[in-house]
Amino acid sequence: MEILTTFNLLLLTGVFLLYKWVNYKMNYWKRRGLLVPDTSSTKTLFQILFAKNSFADRVLILYRDLKSKGVQHGGAYITLVPLYVAMDLNIIKSIMQVDFQHFVDRGVFMDEKNDPISAHLFSLTGSKWKILRNKLSPTFTSGKMKMMFGTLVDCTKGLHKLMDKTNGKEVDIKDVLGRFTTDIIGSCAFGIECNSLEDPKSIFRQKGREFFDADLKQNMKNFSSLFVPQIMRAFKITLIPRDISSFFINLVKDTVEYREKNNVIRKDFMQLLIQLKNEGKLVDDEKMEAEKINEDENRITMDEIAAQAFVFFQAGFETSSTTMTFCLYELARNKDIQEKLRKEIIQTLDRHGGKITYENVHEMVYLDQVINETLRKYPPLPNLNRVCTKEYKVPGTDLVLEKGMQVIIPVFGIHRDPEYYPDPDKFDPERFTEENKRNRHQFSFLPFGEGPRICIGLRFGLMQTKVGLIALLSKYEFSVNKKTIEPLQFKGTSFIMTTKGDIWLDFKKISESR
Ligand code: HEM
Numbered sequence: 353m354e355i356l357t358t359f360n361l362l363l364l365t366g367v368f369l370l371y372k373w374v375n376y377k378m379n380y381w382k383r384r385g386l387l388v389p390d391t392s393s394t395k396t397l398f399q400i401l402f403a404k405n406s407f408a409d410r411v412l413i414l415y416r417d418l419k420s421k422g423v424q425h426g427g428a429y430i431t432l433v434p435l436y437v438a439m440d441l442n443i444i445k446s447i448m449q450v451d452f453q454h455f456v457d458r459g460v461f462m463d464e465k466n467d468p469i470s471a472h473l474f475s476l477t478g479s480k481w482k483i484l485r486n487k488l489s490p491t492f493t494s495g496k497m498k499m500m501f502g503t504l505v506d507c508t509k510g511l512h513k514l515m516d517k518t519n520g521k522e523v524d525i526k527d528v529l530g531r532f533t534t535d536i537i538g539s540c541a542f543g544i545e546c547n548s549l550e551d552p553k554s555i556f557r558q559k560g561r562e563f564f565d566a567d568l569k570q571n572m573k574n575f576s577s578l579f580v581p582q583i584m585r586a587f588k589i590t591l592i593p594r595d596i597s598s599f600f601i602n603l604v605k606d607t608v609e610y611r612e613k614n615n616v617i618r619k620d621f622m623q624l625l626i627q628l629k630n631e632g633k634l635v636d637d638e639k640m641e642a643e644k645i646n647e648d649e650n651r652i653t654m655d656e657i658a659a660q661a662f663v664f665f666q667a668g669f670e671t672s673s674t675t676m677t678f679c680l681y682e683l684a685r686n687k688d689i690q691e692k693l694r695k696e697i698i699q700t701l702d703r704h705g706g707k708i709t710y711e712n713v714h715e716m717v718y719l720d721q722v723i724n725e726t727l728r729k730y731p732p733l734p735n736l737n738r739v740c741t742k743e744y745k746v747p748g749t750d751l752v753l754e755k756g757m758q759v760i761i762p763v764f765g766i767h768r769d770p771e772y773y774p775d776p777d778k779f780d781p782e783r784f785t786e787e788n789k790r791n792r793h794q795f796s797f798l799p800f801g802e803g804p805r806i807c808i809g810l811r812f813g814l815m816q817t818k819v820g821l822i823a824l825l826s827k828y829e830f831s832v833n834k835k836t837i838e839p840l841q842f843k844g845t846s847f848i849m850t851t852k853g854d855i856w857l858d859f860k861k862i863s864e865s866r
């Protein structure tokens with residue numbers, strides 16, 4: 353008897369303490385005087401993993417909730433972890449740009465020892481990130497883009513071939529463009545012809561899909577990596593499945609060895625990475641000469657090459673292919689905009705003998721506007737992350753962010769905010785005329801992020817998006833097929849904005865001569 357009561361007492365005390373502790377944790381923002389919208393206060397891990405609405409939708413709901421309360425910033429929780437949500441564009445500018453020194457890291461899981469491929473530019477922290485970013489930046493200059501342009505245009509041949517095979521029929525545009533960008537990144541980052549346009553089962557495409565069409569197990573890992581990274585490291589759980597990481601590491605090693613043995617030189621990222629490995633600099637980098645960069649220190653290792661090639665693949669193919677997909681979908685719905693853009697494309701190409709060149713792509717102003725309006729309406733990363741790396745007093749407020757606090761920048765909410773973009777669901781490229789842009793805050797448009805951690809592949813991403821759209825719009829006319837489920841719905845757990853179902857478009861060839 354006695355033992356039982358003691359046990360009960362202990363149990364009761366335990367439950368009580370647990371309750372107190374959870375309560376304390378869940379009142380973090382209340383203690384700090386920040387508003388937590390109802391929509392985000394009760395999310396448990398279970399609710400997140402099995403959420404009905406997508407990650408992007410949740411960003412939007414959170415943003416609108418805070419916006420309606422007129423606050424400059426707010427708080428949220430995921431399980432018991434508090435997150436700081438920046439709302440005011442000037443605060444966002446301070447975090448991403450002005451006071452970047454306080455927010456160097458992104459808070460993405462990485463384990464250099466057990467999972468070398470996870471130590472890439474997107475996830476690296478502190479000085480390691482800074483050093484690598486400096487080494488890699490020269491591979492993304494406009495000169496390097498120009499050099500790779502031909503490799504990129506070559507991939508449009510496969511695209512045309514595939515479209516022509518299904519002429520007059522409908523097309524699953526997301527799938528076709530996913531294969532197109534896989535081919536591009538495959539040949540520009542890994543230097544191999546991956547042929548997924550012709551062969552949908554190509555191993556490269558499969559490995560790419562496997563990682564993105566992640567299952568529940570991968571989702572659990574993703575969330576664990578965000579909230580209990582210590583456990584991941586302690587048990588040597590890798591975020592990237594072993595078979596995928598060894599596939600990429602071996603692919604890179606084989607490619608590098610093959611090129612070095614056979615003196616093969618190709619115009620791609622891999623070549624630039626090999627140069628960095630062997631010489632510690634890129635031959636034609638005068639800036640580096642001028643700054644007297646220590647070449648020995650600037651060299652990168654084979655593992656580093658593999659990790660970067662992997663992140664170029666990961667960050668490069670899904671973002672650009674969804675941008676092209678959403679763009680063609682909007683153009684299929686807005687025929688007048690499609691016609692106007694086609695006119696610009698065809699006239700520019702005609703001025704240059706029908707060829708797509710690096711220069712004439714940059715003459716297409718309306719194309720730029722159309723793509724930016726697409727990126728506004730559908731930012732591939734609906735949400736940006738930072739971690740407070742040094743205690744920070746938020747300017748214009750009394751709030752002090754502790755070191756380690758996770759910061760959210762709700763890009764999707766900003767992009768659909770009627771204060772910055774009236775009638776925000778309307779697709780209107782005129783928003784991006786020089787004049788209209790001048791009237792907006794610089795930080796109201798963040799598809800590539802901002803500040804020192806801005807997307808390093810911005811130029812390349814825009815370039816491949818433009819080339820793909822030019823190749824398609826100059827030859828085919830698009831309209832929405834009834835198999836497409838409208839309004840579009842975003843997929844549940846993916847961090848990258850993508851649709852739940854396929855997007856089917858009808859298309860027809862314009863003329864044989866093109
Ligand atoms: C339309 C295409 C693309 C979009 C919309 C996009 C978007 C983004 C965004 C929003 C970020 C985070 C920025 C921040 O936190 O401030 C990012 C980072 C990054 N992106 Fe992209 N991206 C695109 C294409 C590419 C391509 C083609 C590559 C590589 C070839 C690439 C490589 C990276 C890398 C390495 C980072 C991490 C940079 C760092 O932390 O220093 N991206 N991207």
Ligand SMILES: *[C@@H]1O[C@H](CO)[C@@H](O)[C@H](O)[C@H]1NC(C)=O
Nearest residue numbers: 717720721724784785789800
């Ligand atoms: C579109 O966005 C890109 C990237 O932010 C920028 O460099 C470009 O100037 C923008 N163009 C227009 C027309 O807004």
Ligand SMILES: *[C@@H]1O[C@H](CO)[C@@H](O)[C@H](O)[C@H]1NC(C)=O
Nearest residue numbers: 563564566571574845846847
């Ligand atoms: C899991 O994380 C990886 C890397 O951060 C990401 O590419 C992938 O899309 C995530 N998977 C899901 C289902 O969110």
